[in-house]
Amino acid sequence: MVIYNTLTKRKEQFKPEQSAVVKIYECGPTVYDFIHIGNARPLCVFDTLRRYLTYKGYDVVFVKNFTDVDDKIINRAQNENISCAVVTQRSINEYCKDAQGLKEEVTHRPKATENIAAMQKIIEKIIENGFAYERSGTIYFRSRKLKEYGNLSGMVLESLQAGARVPTEEQKEDDLDFALWKAAKPGEPSWNSPWGAGRPGWHIECTAMIDEIFGGTIDIHCGGQDLIFPHHENELAQYLAYCGKPLARFWMHNGFVTVDSEKMAKSRNNFITVRAVAEEFGYLPIRLLMLQAHYRTPINYNLDIIKQSAAAAQRIRNCWELLNGVKVGTNLTQNIEDLKTLKNKFLNELEDDFNTASAIGVLFDFMKQVNSNLANASQEYVEVATQFFSEFLYILGLEFDDVDFCADEEVRQLIKQREDARFMKDFKKADELREELKNLGILLEDTISGVKAKKVNGGKNFGQKN
Ligand SMILES: [Zn+2]
Known part of the structure; x- marks a missing residue:
């Protein structure tokens, strides 16, 4: 299988480091509200990757975190006059309902707040290695000191001259530096640390959880394209500064989701939650929609496109039910080789940088052939078609276990x-x-x-x- 690696900016042959196990980490949601339609994309894309690698026979360990300490959570708690813990637990519960509807399954869902000690251990070592410094209880990472800094995002550091811009936080040595640990402010959640009470910066969370759970370099680190800089650049830098090892061998990023050709934002009033779409159309059309584009291309969400996906999901369901209820005929001339050719085509599309868009195109060709042959299909034809169809639906996560998604x-x-x-x-x-x-x-x-x-x-x- 070849996968486009954001780090090297080219397609590379993918093989896990350990022959049978694939270690994957996806940056999870900041839990302060319902997830929006843009969050559904990495969820559906990388869950399909998990399914495909499982289908190929790998033992996939898939970790996706909850960011449960963050400014957005603190603001929400203050606005509603409730504790951060109430905000995060409520949001995690709602997230899990959506994740279940969208068929996401993971091995672990660690919370940032349960891994504070691991973060502090890494920060201490980074300071010891000379890549971080303290200013009034806040620890900053010395980005420019790390020669690899900028490799992932392709940012050219020379163009960002030292001291050219006034640091946004005056106590920083350089504007490129970022906080590993933030000194406590009144009314905010905080933990004791060697540098006084405070809370972790966002980027250190994932680095620490990957190290804690996997104990070293993972095979694939994934998430949305918007995370490349600064989040993933910083995660990678922290790990190099901590132990000199790469955090991940492959970096995969999905493209943006816009709504009616605009960036989603609460201020624009185009903030669409997964829940609202699922209540109207069901979850399955959302999953199908997210897989109908190649994962690296942008998706423009609008009412027409979700209606088309709902109709397409219905066609898939109809064909599946027809196949399951078919009376076997006597036609012995049907070419089962054609079905095998289509199955190989389907798998080959996924082998080439995980092209779910083309694979779904092949699924529709497959359905066309099945639909036209069912009137007088042989027992063997029906069995082979059913087997292949169920494999396609498993890989894509389009399993019709309730009508919630595509009922008429x-x-x-x-x-x-x-x-x-x-x-x-x-x-x-x-x-x-x-x-x-x-x-x-x-x-x-x-x-x-x-x-x-x-x-x-x-x-x-x-x-x-x-
Ligand atoms: Zn992350």
Whole structure:
């Protein structure tokens, strides 16, 4: 498999350092609010990478953190007059619902606040190695001293002359320096440290958690393109200054998501949460949308594009259900080799810098062929097609275990009416609506994360494939 490495700026053959295990770390959300549609992109892209590497037979260790100490969290807590812990726990709960809907699975979800000691250990060593200094309880990293600084983002340090700009924080030696540790301010969460009470800077979190969990260089570090500078540049610099080792062998970054061609921002009023989109269209079309572009190209989100994805998800579902309910015919002339060719094409697209966009194109070619052959398909054809189809859906994370995502309009309306009836405590009407849905083959389950709808005679469950 070849992957574009942001560090070397070219496609490289990917092989994990240890033959059977792939170590991946993705920078997770800062937990102060619902995640927005831009956050869904790295989630869906890198979860698909995890699935694909698992499918290829690797043992994937995938770590994604929660940043649970940050200015945004502190501001939110102060505005609502509640503690930071309440803000972060609430946001983590909501994140987990969205992650479940979007089918993300990870090995560990460490919290920054549970790894403060590991961060302090690294900061102490960086100071000892001469790459950091203290100013009134705050520790700054001496960026310019590290000759590799700027390699990841491609920033040319010479163009940023020392002292050319007045440092934004006056106590810094150089404007490029950044805080590893911030001295405590009144009303903010803080921890004891060798430099007095304070809290960690954002970048040190990930470096420390990677070192703590993996114990050294990982195979793939990933996240959104907006993280390359300063976050990832600084993570990498800290690790070199700490132990002289690279933090990661491969750096993968997904492209931006704009909304109606503009950058998303609360001030622009175009801040779209995953939850709001999922409530209207379901989670599956979001996942499909995020994979329908090559991960390094930008995506422009708008109402048309999510509607198209919802329709495409419905077509995939229809074909899958047709295949599962098909009566086997007698046609022995159908060419199973064609299906194998399409499967190889699908996998080859993923081998080439993880091109999910083209792989989904192949999935639609595959469906076209299956749809046209099903009228009189042989037993073997149906079995092979079902096997391949389930493998594609597993890799892409498009598993139809409930109708939440792509139920037709009528079903969605009935589910909503039942929810409304329950809310109004009209249980008689709610029961009638449940019956009506049952007659349509839809079974409802009331769970803690809301109502789940399952197709009674739905397709098989997709297991993990190798
Ligand atoms: Zn990070």
